[in-house]
Amino acid sequence: MRLLLVEDDVMIGAGVRAGLRQDGYVVDWVQDGVAAEAALDSQQAFALVLLDLGLPRKDGLALLESLRRRGNRVPVLVITARDAVNDRVRGLDLGADDYLVKPFELHELAARIRAVLRRHAGRAEPLIEHGDFRVDPGTRKVFYQGREVSVSGREFSLLRALLDRPGQTLSRAQLEERLYGWGEEIASNAVEVHVHNLRRKLGERAIRTVRGFGYVIGEASAACRSGASLS
């Protein structure tokens, strides 16, 4: 899951990035509004934008406004020191999905990111359930056909990317974009390796290869499907 962090304060930016990385997110960090705009224009893979408002070169609210005007619907979570009700209302009205006032705790930030992502995916419940999969983004636990499977951070991210749009095929490049931030070394076969490992843990049918296109999440097994309908 790749996030764009827009924060001009070096200490806060570095801290948030380190914290979210521990949570398994891929975090790209820019320090001004213009750089943020460029990043969003060139890269569609961001699942969410963490936006500070008091930014050099282009103010956060202006950035948000122009983003929405151009039809970019990426979820935006505003993190700011401006706590006046008017500021919050304006931020939300301009198209922010949530508003977090500084100072905040990392786990609240993480919870809000999960909530925004959940809402954006059109779910109300915290668990992602699809077919044989039950995934808890909060605890990063994966259940497949009722049993818990331990997966690495990247594997989890890959699984989430596929589960976010079930039935949609994601190319290797699209998956790479979602799994790796700027400047990160990517082995040419990185995605294949993660898919391979996941299949080893979950079974061959969990992730299907669409030849020439990429990967798609596997169909639910018959047993599980009937189980789901019974419950």
Place this chain on the structure above:
Amino acid sequence: MSIRRQLVVALLTALLATGIGASGATWFAVRKAANDLFDYHIEQMALSLADQTLATPAQAAVPLGQDYVVQVWDAGGVLVYISRNGAPLPLLHAGFENVSLDGEQWRVFTLHTPDRAIQVAAPADLRSGRATAVALRTLLPILASIPVYGFLIWLIVGHGLRPLTEIAGAIRRRDPASLDPLPERPMPEEVAPMVAELNGLLLRLREALDKQKRFTADAAHELRSPLTALQIQLDMLARARSPGETQEAIEGLRGGMKRAARLLEQMLTMARLEPQADARRVPVSLDQLVAEVATGLESLAEARRVQVRLARLERSTIEGEPQGLHALVRNLIDNAIRYTPAGGEVRLALFTDSAGVAIVVEDTGPGIPAADRARVFDRFFRLPGSGADGSGLGLAIVKQVADAHGAIVELGEGDGGRGLRVTVRFQAA
């Protein structure tokens, strides 16, 4: 003490005193007039008696009231006539005289003719009685009018003081937190300056309060950033899984702490500067101050591997506020060190020329783009990309102290167009 009561008492006392004075004067005047009249009267009586040939004293054709006494003496000094029963008045020299007889005061006129002496006398208290009656008649209307005057004065003074009462009421009814000016309706000229002064005071209070409010709001806003950084590092520490991560988080906490402490210190400096606009001025030796501050910042410079050089240090003393000037010099040098990359240099110069005393601090840092130079004096303004260390208050403090001392702050490029050169110029006294 109420002005109204004071005025009523004072005016009535004055009125009463004038009344008593007037009736006293009347009493004296009337008594004098009465005396003259009575004297004339008894003199005329005596003269008319002298003209008559008194065959027998009993034939005296003078109409005598009860009060008058007439005595006639012959040339031998024998009393030949007395108009009443009783002891005679003594024979006196010619003219008027006051005589006491049997406890009674008499006014006597004695007329000597060649063959006899004629005396006419009247009781003295008769005259004083008349004079007192007349004087009292003068005083009476004044006494009677005092309550009326008192009432009128009470009303008039009350009316005159109404603008004051109204202002007092307006102040009493105010919202205690309100610093709005009092309504400037047409006012008597005695009251208008007071209202104007009061409004001036309210305005200054309001400006000061607004300033404080803005500062508090700014400060609260600015403190959020270091607090956020601290909170995040604390969270990182709590979830650290290896000694390396723990160490990293602790380093982060330390940095955040240092930053918050510095911000706080700068805010306090700024807040302390606020009310000292009219602080006492004393001679301050700038060369000592600059040398002292530079020495104090040596360790910071060392830690940042920045060379601080005293290029020129002339003796110069100005009249100023020592604490403020210390903050100014410290922030100038501290700022220069902080924004200079490792291996760079900060040059200090202090000299006097025809325009006055100048402190020049030059660094080899990134400088300030001309477009941003006006804004860097704003509180909490930080240049984009200037790092997390600055409080955004350094140059604001410099500017504030400079303003209080009538000094000018100029920003420019360092030698060779790079770095920042700050010049603080104190006007020659």
